[in-house]
Amino acid sequence: MPKFTVDTHLFRELGELLVGRDSTALIELIKNSYDADATEVTVHGQQLDRPEIGRIVVSDNGTGMTSERFVTGFLRVASRLKDQGERRSDIFHRRYTGSKGIGRLAAHKLARQLEVDSVSKGSSNSKIETLHAKIDWDGIESRETLDEIEGTDAIALETGRARSTAHSGTSLTLTKLRRAWTPTER
Structure with missing residues (x-):
């Protein structure tokens, strides 16, 4: 049966x-x-003039992501998650500003590697989950189609349980930057 490939x-x-x-x-x-209902976001750049060792870290204290949310939302380009329901965040009822799953495309534009660390905000009847993922964009693009990525180390995901005192939030660490940032951009 014929099918689309990407x-x-x-x-x-x-x-x-x-x-x-x-x-x-x-x-x-x-x-x-x-x-993600963050009240605080920090953006930190290190050695932005040296792309091979530079890094950009975007961290927040939002609700974080469970592994399910990561797989069905973050890893799915053009995810419908933010289109479903009222299109508002859970805690502060903010109108969603992100759309079309562009976040991971933005990470790809800036860097060759992305690490995602997240602690999800647990409800009274759910456990607090930790997530650590690595995405190697060069490893992905070394394959011809998206179907060929499964079973490789281009995308790695580890999950665990957080301490009950852990604070929720997500940290994106972009390394192997695609280009040097000029002094006026830093």
Whole structure:
């Protein structure tokens, strides 16, 4: 039976089309924090003039992501999660600012590797979950189609249980930057 296949270069093509500038990419990552009901977001850059060792870290104190939310939301480009229901955040009822799953495309535009660390906010009847994921964009693009990624180390996910005192939130660490940032951009 014939079927559609998706070339791994789709990430690059969509990133260039939907996230034209690096500053826009950074804003998209911050929007994800807002949508997660964060009251605090920090953006920290280190050695931005040296892309091979530089890093950008975007951290927040939002609701965090469970492994299910990561797989069905973050890893799904153009996810419908934010289109379902009222399109408002759970705690502060903020209108969602992020859309079309652009956050991960923004991360791809800025860096060759992404690490996601998240602690989900547990409800009274759910456990608090930790999540650590690594996405190697070069490893993904070394394959021809998205179907070929499964079973490789291009995407790795580990989960666990957090201490009951753990604070929720998400941290995105972008490494192997795609280019040097100029002094006026830093």
